[in-house]
Amino acid sequence: DTAVSQTPKYLVTQMGNDKSIKCEQNLGHDTMYWYKQDSKKFLKIMFSYNNKELIINETVPNRFSPKSPDKAHLNLHINSLELGDSAVYFCASSRAGGNQETQYFGPGTRLLVL
Amino acid sequence: AQKITQTQPGMFVQEKEAVTLDCTYDTSDQSYGLFWYKQPSSGEMIFLIYQGSYDEQNATEGRYSLNFQKARKSANLVISASQLGDSAMYFCAMREGSGRRALTFGSGTRLQVQP
Numbered sequence: 001d002t003a004v005s006q007t008p009k010y011l012v013t014q015m016g017n018d019k020s021i022k023c024e025q026n027l028g029h030d031t032m033y034w035y036k037q038d039s040k041k042f043l044k045i046m047f048s049y050n051n052k053e054l055i056i057n058e059t060v061p062n063r064f065s066p067k068s069p070d071k072a073h074l075n076l077h078i079n080s081l082e083l084g085d086s087a088v089y090f091c092a093s094s095r096a097g098g099n100q101e102t103q104y105f106g107p108g109t110r111l112l113v114l
Numbered sequence: 115a116q117k118i119t120q121t122q123p124g125m126f127v128q129e130k131e132a133v134t135l136d137c138t139y140d141t142s143d144q145s146y147g148l149f150w151y152k153q154p155s156s157g158e159m160i161f162l163i164y165q166g167s168y169d170e171q172n173a174t175e176g177r178y179s180l181n182f183q184k185a186r187k188s189a190n191l192v193i194s195a196s197q198l199g200d201s202a203m204y205f206c207a208m209r210e211g212s213g214r215r216a217l218t219f220g221s222g223t224r225l226q227v228q229p
Contacts, residue, residue: 045217101209
């Protein structure tokens with residue numbers, strides 16, 4: 001059973017294109033996240049949604065727009081792709097309540113902008 | 115200042131030996147959580163272990179244990195009886211405060227287990 005899934009797994013595209021990455025979780029969690037992992041493996045939060053409401057929006061170019069149609073889905077749309085957008089994008093989810101709130105990650109989407 | 119510091123870019127360990135991966139953190143919050151994740155070469159992020167700031171005992175999960183020293187702000191991961199499959203990147207992360215907050219990650223340590 002896939003807990004957090006992302007599509008596509010690989011994405012190769014040209015500069016200037018618009019692309020979307022989809023994320024779905026079947027864990028019944030109420031909070032979802034997008035993280036970016038750069039070429040040096042550094043992971044950084046981009047966005048977080050709780051019950052379809054945006055609660056974290058880090059300093060990310062406005063070419064990136066997240067959308068959460070429901071609690072189980074969080075999509076990431078990227079306009080006018082640039083070379084520097086090449087990275088691995090991870091979706092994650094967690095459940096509120098308790099102190100732990102462990103985040104479970106999807107398999108990642110490897111984006112290469114040419 | 116960095117919130118999570120992992121000072122070991124790479125580590126080697128012999129199979130069946132124990133290894134400690136270092137992590138220090140910086141926060142002024144009283145309530146926080148510390149996590150370790152494993153990222154094998156296949157790329158996925160696998161949750162290993164959690165330690166809450168108010169937990170009095172060190173967390174353990176199978177061969178993984180967390181050496182939590184609150185006064186020194188360190189949360190080192192100990193892997194006992196290393197296996198070849200433990201070769202991976204290991205990330206320490208912190209969630210500050212309470213509520214649904216994002217994780218802040220360290221730069222990672224690449225562990226290689228040698229036969």
